Amino acid sequence: MAETKLDVREIPPAERHPKIHAAFDELESGEALTIVNDHEPKPLFYEMQAEKEEFDAENYTVERRTPTEFLATFPKK
Structure with a gap:
């Protein structure tokens, strides 16, 4: 399985989810x-x-x- 990695720890919190959604949308x-991420992304999991x-x-x-440091x-x- 091909994998794309995105480190969002330095991205301002308000910009994280839009960037993650955009990166996910680009996947095949x-x-x-x-x-x-700097915390467990449970809210993002439910959002996705x-x-x-x-x-x-x-x-x-x-x-x-x-x-x-969490890898999701x-x-x-």
């Missing part, structure tokens, strides 16, 4: 977007689940690497 079916029919919520993963992978159907 079967690819995934991995974001590096509600708004993106092509989001593969069953294969979503999140890994806490440090207290301020959003696969596209």
Whole structure:
């Protein structure tokens, strides 16, 4: 599976979700977007689940690497 990585920790919070949505929209079916975030992106998970029919919520993963580094992978159907 091809993967795109986006570090959003330096992006102002109000701009994060639009950038993540845009990056996800650019993916082809079967690819995934991995974001590096400073907190667990649970609200983003629910947002993607509600708004993106092509989001593969069953294969979503999140890994806490440090207290301020989370890797969350959003696969596209």
